[in-house]
Amino acid sequence: MELxxxxxxxxxxxxxxxGKPLVYLDSSNSSQKPLxxxxxxxxxxxxxxxxxxxxxxxxxxxxxxxxxxTRVNVKNFINANSKEEIIFxxxxxxxxxxxxxxxxxxxxxxxxxxxITELEHHSNYVPWHYLxxxxxxxxKFAPINDDGDIIIEKLKELITSKTKIIAVTHLSNVTGxxxxxxxxxxxxxKKNIPVLVDGCQSAPHIKIDVKDLxxxxxxxxxxxxxxxxxxxxxxxxxxxxxKLPPYIGGGGMINEVRxxxxxxxPPPEKYEAxxxxxxxxxxxxxxxxxxxxxxxxxxINHEKELTNYALEKLKKINSINIVGNPKNKAGVISFTMKxxxxxxxxxxxxxxxxxxxxxxxxSQILHQRLNLxxxxxxxxxxxxxxxxxxxxxxxxxxxxxxFELK
Amino acid sequence: xxxxxxxxxxxxxxxxSPRNLxxxxxxxxxxxxxxxxxxxxxxxxxDLNSENEIKDISFEGAGCAISMASASxxxxxxxxxxxxxxxxxxxxxxxxxxxxxxxxxxxxxxNEKTKMMSLSGVKDFPMRVKCATLSWHTLKAAxxxxxxxxxxxxxxx
Numbered sequence: 001m002e003l004x005x006x007x008x009x010x011x012x013x014x015x016x017x018x019g020k021p022l023v024y025l026d027s028s029n030s031s032q033k034p035l036x037x038x039x040x041x042x043x044x045x046x047x048x049x050x051x052x053x054x055x056x057x058x059x060x061x062x063x064x065x066x067x068x069x070t071r072v073n074v075k076n077f078i079n080a081n082s083k084e085e086i087i088f089x090x091x092x093x094x095x096x097x098x099x100x101x102x103x104x105x106x107x108x109x110x111x112x113x114x115x116i117t118e119l120e121h122h123s124n125y126v127p128w129h130y131l132x133x134x135x136x137x138x139x140k141f142a143p144i145n146d147d148g149d150i151i152i153e154k155l156k157e158l159i160t161s162k163t164k165i166i167a168v169t170h171l172s173n174v175t176g177x178x179x180x181x182x183x184x185x186x187x188x189x190k191k192n193i194p195v196l197v198d199g200c201q202s203a204p205h206i207k208i209d210v211k212d213l214x215x216x217x218x219x220x221x222x223x224x225x226x227x228x229x230x231x232x233x234x235x236x237x238x239x240x241x242x243k244l245p246p247y248i249g250g251g252g253m254i255n256e257v258r259x260x261x262x263x264x265x266p267p268p269e270k271y272e273a274x275x276x277x278x279x280x281x282x283x284x285x286x287x288x289x290x291x292x293x294x295x296x297x298x299x300i301n302h303e304k305e306l307t308n309y310a311l312e313k314l315k316k317i318n319s320i321n322i323v324g325n326p327k328n329k330a331g332v333i334s335f336t337m338k339x340x341x342x343x344x345x346x347x348x349x350x351x352x353x354x355x356x357x358x359x360x361x362x363s364q365i366l367h368q369r370l371n372l373x374x375x376x377x378x379x380x381x382x383x384x385x386x387x388x389x390x391x392x393x394x395x396x397x398x399x400x401x402x403f404e405l406k
Numbered sequence: 407x408x409x410x411x412x413x414x415x416x417x418x419x420x421x422x423s424p425r426n427l428x429x430x431x432x433x434x435x436x437x438x439x440x441x442x443x444x445x446x447x448x449x450x451x452x453d454l455n456s457e458n459e460i461k462d463i464s465f466e467g468a469g470c471a472i473s474m475a476s477a478s479x480x481x482x483x484x485x486x487x488x489x490x491x492x493x494x495x496x497x498x499x500x501x502x503x504x505x506x507x508x509x510x511x512x513x514x515x516x517n518e519k520t521k522m523m524s525l526s527g528v529k530d531f532p533m534r535v536k537c538a539t540l541s542w543h544t545l546k547a548a549x550x551x552x553x554x555x556x557x558x559x560x561x562x563x
Binding site: 098339340341342343347348351358359364367373374398402403404 | 409410412413418422434443444445446447455469470472531533534537
């Protein structure tokens with residue numbers, strides 16, 4: 001698939017925002033959806049709807065098969081060993097909560113340590129904080145340098161005999177840092193410590209190969225990879241899914257239910273209680289197909305080129321400060337502007353149809369580390385073009401005019 | 407929507423050079439406020455005399471132009487008034503930035519009215535209303551001697 005006309009596949013880009021063509025630079029928050037995903041949702045509800053895995057009528061069988069097709073395709077997308085290692089959740093947040101809760105229940109005791117980093121999104125900190133509160137666990141933060149790179153040596157030093165799990169992001173939603181997961185997993189392996197990777201930001205933008213990464217857990221959300229909301233995903237090595245207790249209890253996750261005893265279904269069903277977001281899981285398959293039809297290499301190259309183009313242009317604008325300068329950077333550009341607060345920037349560029357995010361981006365630890373209260377963030381998706389970057393930069397320059405800055 | 411309605415000259419002026427910024431010397435009452443959506447924090451300090459008049463008022467905080475200007479204009483306008491009149495003004499202001507088109511209070515001069523009206527543009531920018539109300543809710547908490555940190559998420563729904 002060629003990229004030059006890709007916007008035409010996303011119906012939202014035919015809409016005007018404040019009378020201007022939409023320049024969407026908030027894909028780190030959530031991505032827009034191609035027509036194939038929307039059609040799938042519509043078609044499933046109109047022509048194919050049934051709950052899955054329960055009834056044996058024709059619709060139920062076909063819906064179950066479709067649901068399973070997504071599992072297989074996702075398994076291939078991230079190169080997992082088997083489809084049983086793929087658990088559907090509500091989102092990546094729920095996937096991380098699933099691990100923190102079940103792993104914590106079984107393996108974390110008072111004084112045990114959980115090692116995370118200063119780069120983490122709140123969704124890879126708060127679930128572990130629950131264990132700190134409930135079990136008296138200790139959370140340690142591997143520090144970053146001013147460029148926004150994790151200082152691997154320091155991370156190493158923070159590992160002790162009490163470290164039970166390492167949970168780390170694959171790609172920072174603020175600095176765009178691509179974290180060397182393989183290096184961290186190698187360190188962890190030597191001490192027999194499992195690693196959870198928050199792949200929310202990486203899944204849409206870089207190649208995901210969980211076998212190659214060799215991580216124990218990998219979480220991401222469908223809505224960031226051009227898929228529907230309401231679906232997230234947890235990859236876990238089979239041994240963990242067999243060993244860990246179930247998470248949410250209810251229908252569909254049981255084997256046998258008696259008055260005095262309950263046994264559970266094998267994974268993945270063990271972790272998928274209740275009616276799942278069926279139509280959304282089915283439509284998620286279309287977003288994976290969409291990503292594949294372009295090819296990850298092309299996605300990486302396109303976004304790299306745009307990121308470099310944007311960085312060069314932004315640096316030329318008076319009083320812009322780019323947050324972080326990591327060794328490996330993806331298309332996430334957070335910045336501040338002297339004399340204008342990020343919220344004011346966001347409101348002003350919105351008038352030009354430019355959608356960016358302002359605030360702490362659910363990463364207050366990182367902002368505190370960098371002595372920032374808030375930043376503005378432009379994040380790139382597959383549909384963005386150089387024209388988008390030009391419009392964005394022009395709009396940023398207009399902020400200075402609105403604020404009458406010289 | 408017009409950006410100039412939001413970023414009027416008065417707001418840009420107060421936003422860039424906020425009045426009464428810092429901790430006033432003899433404060434005997436204070437309250438903190440917080441906007442969890444953007445992380446903005448404000449701390450309002452009051453020097454109240456025995457007649458419940460505001461001898462001095464100031465604030466600390468960092469935020470967007472709207473929140474800085476709103477705190478600056480508020481402190482300017484409240485200084486010298488008594489608590490009861492101030493509460494009436496707060497109520498009037500909160501109505502103005504959310505839904506009312508006019509100010510009703512008789513306790514404000516025309517000049518003060520103009521300053522308050524300059525913030526009424528946020529009505530057209532719903533995501534920014536909390537920026538304009540944070541310091542005012544916090545001032546009310548200081549009057550009520552409320553020690554709990556004000557959270558904008560509990561207001562302005």
